[in-house]
Amino acid sequence: MASSSYSNPPCAACKFLRRKCLPSCSFAPYFPPEEPTKFANVHKIFGASNVSKLLNEIPPHQREDAVNSLAYEAEARLKDPVYGCVGAISVLQRQVLHLQKELDATNADLMLYANNDAAHSYQVTSNSTLYNGEESNPGLILPYASPWNNSSSNDSKSM
Amino acid sequence: MASSSYSNPPCAACKFLRRKCLPSCSFAPYFPPEEPTKFANVHKIFGASNVSKLLNEIPPHQREDAVNSLAYEAEARLKDPVYGCVGAISVLQRQVLHLQKELDATNADLMLYANNDAAHSYQVTSNSTLYNGEESNPGLILPYASPWNNSSSNDSKSM
Numbered sequence: 001m002a003s004s005s006y007s008n009p010p011c012a013a014c015k016f017l018r019r020k021c022l023p024s025c026s027f028a029p030y031f032p033p034e035e036p037t038k039f040a041n042v043h044k045i046f047g048a049s050n051v052s053k054l055l056n057e058i059p060p061h062q063r064e065d066a067v068n069s070l071a072y073e074a075e076a077r078l079k080d081p082v083y084g085c086v087g088a089i090s091v092l093q094r095q096v097l098h099l100q101k102e103l104d105a106t107n108a109d110l111m112l113y114a115n116n117d118a119a120h121s122y123q124v125t126s127n128s129t130l131y132n133g134e135e136s137n138p139g140l141i142l143p144y145a146s147p148w149n150n151s152s153s154n155d156s157k158s159m
Numbered sequence: 160m161a162s163s164s165y166s167n168p169p170c171a172a173c174k175f176l177r178r179k180c181l182p183s184c185s186f187a188p189y190f191p192p193e194e195p196t197k198f199a200n201v202h203k204i205f206g207a208s209n210v211s212k213l214l215n216e217i218p219p220h221q222r223e224d225a226v227n228s229l230a231y232e233a234e235a236r237l238k239d240p241v242y243g244c245v246g247a248i249s250v251l252q253r254q255v256l257h258l259q260k261e262l263d264a265t266n267a268d269l270m271l272y273a274n275n276d277a278a279h280s281y282q283v284t285s286n287s288t289l290y291n292g293e294e295s296n297p298g299l300i301l302p303y304a305s306p307w308n309n310s311s312s313n314d315s316k317s318m
Contacts, residue, residue, distance in 0.1 A: 045213075047206045054204075054240060062241045069245040073232060081213060082221045085244060086228040092251035099258035106265045113272035 012039040017048060026055060030067040041074040042067070171198040176207060185214060189226040200233040201226075 010021035011028035016039050021028060027048075031039040042051055051070060058066050076085035083090070169180035170187035175198050180187060186207075190198040201210055210229060217225050235244035242249070 045209060046204065047209055050204060050206055054236075058240050066241045069242045072245050073243060077213075081217050082225045083228045084232060085248060086231050089244060089247050089251065092248065092255060096251060096254050096258065099255065099262060103258060103262050103265060106262060106269060110265060110269050110272070113269070113276070116276075117272070 009033045012036045013043075013048065016040060016043060026052060030055075030064055038071045041078055042070050045074040045077050046070060168192045171195045172202075172207065175199060175202060185211060189214075189223055197230045200237055201229050204233040204236050205229060 008021070008028075009015075010019075010033065011025055012031040012033050012035055013027035014021035014025060015033060016036065027039070046054075051067075054070070055063050055066060073085050076088065080087055167180070167187075168174075169178075169192065170184055171190040171192050171194055172186035173180035173184060174192060175195065186198070205213075210226075213229070214222050214225060232244050235247065239246055
């Protein structure tokens with residue numbers, strides 16, 4: 001009876017690169033064979049070599065998140081070759097500013113009512129405090145500056 | 160008298176790559192010599208060859224924006240090797256959701272007051288309209304899904 005040895009299918013990276021997928025393959029944990037597009041996209045935008053170097057500089061327990069964020073960026077760049085996911089940052093930043101202004105205006109109206117009703121001892125809840133930019137953004141600490149002046153050419157960009 | 164010919168200094172890309180910067184250099188318009196870090200970062204994350212291919216697929220009038228967004232992404236990835244600028248998207252999306260909830264709550268309070276004051280014919284301004292998710296985000300059309308479930312591991316991430 002001939003013996004047969006079970007071998008894992010090659011990971012998506014090795015299949016794409018047409019190479020043998022060794023047990024020590026550094027891509028295999030993050031590029032399963034059933035997700036071929038993920039590696040294809042990352043390869044096209046970043047290159048296999050750059051991804052490998054990036055992963056080597058990251059602790060193992062964070063590599064999965066790193067690969068997923070690279071895959072997200074790559075997909076964004078393929079869908080929007082000019083702005084990639086930076087376009088989304090610009091849109092979201094404008095959205096945050098818009099919502100803050102709306103909230104400030106609404107809080108101002110609420111304060112008017114609250115002052116008028118002071119005689120009714122209506123307890124003003126925390127959401128009627130006038131927010132300044134910082135207080136309403138307790139979590140918004142971007143690690144780097146806004147990509148563009150928010151009144152930029154992005155306005156005509158369709159997303 | 161010996162003639163001298165003026166030659167432009169090499170662009171940042173050609174200087175980095177230690178090659179002659181020809182008049183036809185496709186990088187020169189976007190990587191001026193006084194910004195060496197811009198190309199160094201883009202080269203490290205994306206690679207010169209990938210950037211060149213990307214630019215070739217983009218109309219000339221949009222290449223400057225493309226290069227600047229690549230530079231932004233590269234810098235973000237170098238500062239945050241695990242999440243890059245996708246981390247900022249996650250933070251901003253949570254911020255938008257938070258602000259929307261605050262706005263909805265404040266508008267609800269305002270409606271209470273407005274109803275109570277209906278006899279005073281107080282004209283309710285547009286910002287007291289109860290927003291649903293879509294109305295308060297007229298511009299928020301992400302080209303792709305949120306990178307993560309918003310209750311993800313990012314919470315402990317410091318930015």
